[in-house]
Amino acid sequence: MFQRFQIISLSVHHLSFSACVDTVMHWGFSHTPSYVCFANVHMTIEAHNDKLFLQNLDNASLVVADGTPITVAFRLLYGIKQERIAGMDFMPAVLRMANEKSAKIFLYGSTEQVLDKLVRKIEEIYPLVKIAGKISPPFTALSDEELSNHIEQINSTEAHIVLVSLGCPKQEKWMAANSHRIRAVLLGVGGAFAVTAGLQKRSPRWMQKYGLEWFHRLCLEPRRMFKRYLYTNSYFLVLLMKRLAVKKG
Numbered sequence: 001m002f003q004r005f006q007i008i009s010l011s012v013h014h015l016s017f018s019a020c021v022d023t024v025m026h027w028g029f030s031h032t033p034s035y036v037c038f039a040n041v042h043m044t045i046e047a048h049n050d051k052l053f054l055q056n057l058d059n060a061s062l063v064v065a066d067g068t069p070i071t072v073a074f075r076l077l078y079g080i081k082q083e084r085i086a087g088m089d090f091m092p093a094v095l096r097m098a099n100e101k102s103a104k105i106f107l108y109g110s111t112e113q114v115l116d117k118l119v120r121k122i123e124e125i126y127p128l129v130k131i132a133g134k135i136s137p138p139f140t141a142l143s144d145e146e147l148s149n150h151i152e153q154i155n156s157t158e159a160h161i162v163l164v165s166l167g168c169p170k171q172e173k174w175m176a177a178n179s180h181r182i183r184a185v186l187l188g189v190g191g192a193f194a195v196t197a198g199l200q201k202r203s204p205r206w207m208q209k210y211g212l213e214w215f216h217r218l219c220l221e222p223r224r225m226f227k228r229y230l231y232t233n234s235y236f237l238v239l240l241m242k243r244l245a246v247k248k249g
Contacts, residue, residue, distance in 0.1 A: 028160035035175035035186040040067030056176035099126035109165035118197035132157035
């Protein structure tokens with residue numbers, strides 16, 4: 001349906017933000033088992049280093065350009081302008097559309113505290129959205145019985161859209177493994193839960209514009225994020241330069 005382009009190892013779809021929203025809503029209301037991944041530098045490097053994870057992403061219904069570096073790579077490698085489709089922006093956009101259509105939304109992941117805050121925020125801003133249910137799974141691995149119970153609970157609500165916040169790469173692996181059993185579209189939006197709930201501030205607009213959201217998060221969580229960003233950003237840049245060199249050669 002939408003063409004895919006190779007960004008390092010990752011195959012990313014080329015489409016507009018609005019087309020992505022429309023596609024997700026269509027899949028949701030038709031109860032089509034499907035899942036959407038929002039690709040940034042971290043996910044791209046994870047996929048480059050982990051072939052099984054790469055397969056999870058290759059099997060996704062949509063892999064969209066979340067991070068600004070991904071959109072820049074589109075331009076440098078293929079001369080194509082790719083609109084950024086960030087999970088942080090996409091979740092509110094889907095909620096607005098769900099509000100217009102009174103769609104059923106299921107929340108999966110994060111903590112009970114975040115989910116409770118998020119439900120209250122959705123009810124306040126998007127009063128016509130139907131919260132079909134919510135599950136905060138344990139951080140430990142689920143048993144087959146627990147997983148089946150969760151899936152049964154989701155399906156029993158006849159939810160149209162399942163918003164998933166388990167963090168990368170866990171949420172993408174969970175969606176890949178279980179999408180075929182769930183009659184809804186799954187969106188791996190990660191940190192968008194806490195931001196939409198108002199528990200965490202997003203970076204200023206100017207930082208978003210220039211692809212510096214990673215720096216904002218680094219400032220908020222320097223100990224946890226320093227090693228990841230130092231490694232993934234540097235590695236991504238090196239791999240991108242190699243691709244460009246091969247292309248020009």
